[in-house]
Amino acid sequence: MIEVLPRNIMRFITLVIFQVFILNNIQFLGYINPYIYVLFILLLPFETPKWFLLVAAFTLGIAIDLFSHTPGLHSSATVFMAFLRPFVLSHFAPRDGYEPGTFPRIHYYGFSWFFKYASILIVSHHLILFFMEVFHFHNPFFTLWRALLSSGFSILLVVLSQYFIYRR
């Protein structure tokens, strides 16, 4: 348990760097931009205090914002997602709750659980993010389409990371 904090700090830094320097420079098909940094919020331990969740989400978001010159944009989307996380977790909780010492990962709770958990949070994050970014409803279906496509790619990357990087 003692190694949870340094591991999360390392994850935070790695994800921010990966997002800012690699993913932000990749635009599949012109407008698909996956945002994998939310994986940090997804993988925080179950026991994380709720207030810390929000603070961590804000810190993460503002870090991304600082690098992409969009102050407030990513932080508001990430904070919103962190706000949703406890509700989603309690909704998908197993009958006898989450076991202590486990983490929200495929390794512990299976693919289907993780997929549902991750996609709900990622889609809500991306919807907020994309609609905040365009900030109008002139062409809502295009924005929706962009948000959903990017969410798909983000979910794909997040799930893949579960198999290749965070296997244990």
Next chain:
Amino acid sequence: MHNLIRFILKHHFILLFVIIQTFSLTLMFQHNNFHKSVAVNAVRSVKGAVNKRIFNFKEYMKLREINEKLIYENSKLRNQLMNSFFQVKADTVIEFDSVYKKQYRYISAKIADNSTNKQHNFITIDKGKIHGVETEMGVVSTDGIVGIVTGVSDHFSTVMPILNINLRISAKIEESGFFGSLFWNGRDPGKASLIDIPHHAELNEGDNIVTSGYSAIFPEGIRIGTITGYEIEGGNFYNATVELSTDFQNLSHVYVIVNYLREEQSELENINLND
């Protein structure tokens, strides 16, 4: 205080979320020019729309006052109309250096009570004896003829509208000048019958029917309606259906016509009758 702290502790998650989110959004609007301009524009247009609504509402509330002013002005203008005057055609006498003398005066009045669904309908108006209304005066609306005053009290008058099977009005066809008698048949409040138009008269659908001016009640040429159909009755006279131009079911303001020469005319006619 204790309760407040307990409340904050209980809802700290949501409160913190709102605070952080507000902070993020503030950051966003402060530092992104695009979002800032959109937000400012949105606020401005909402404000504009609200102001416009308020203005429209205020204007609507003033409509009654405006209406009343307009009606007052209308009656003033009608008093100056040419057909309110009669011509003094005397080559040798020049009275007050004027060719015209006033014959009709219009008093504006509001409908106090109205019915259209009976056979003997009556309208009550809010002008009476003290305003100068007397029985046997004509009543018209902006759209055309309404009826004749039959009873007068100090502040109110009753009007027998065309929609009363007892009323007959002398009417003529504007285009050809043939005249007949107009009355209501007691059925459709939008239609009346015009009879006694001679067989040789030219009659067309769409002809305008106006007052003839033969009685001392209405000036000549006040609109009554248009012909929508006709048939020959008894071989010698037309029986025409007239669509009334006045909408009796939606009547709010009328004018009472005062004829300055009425007594003179009816006196003369009575002498002839007595002979």
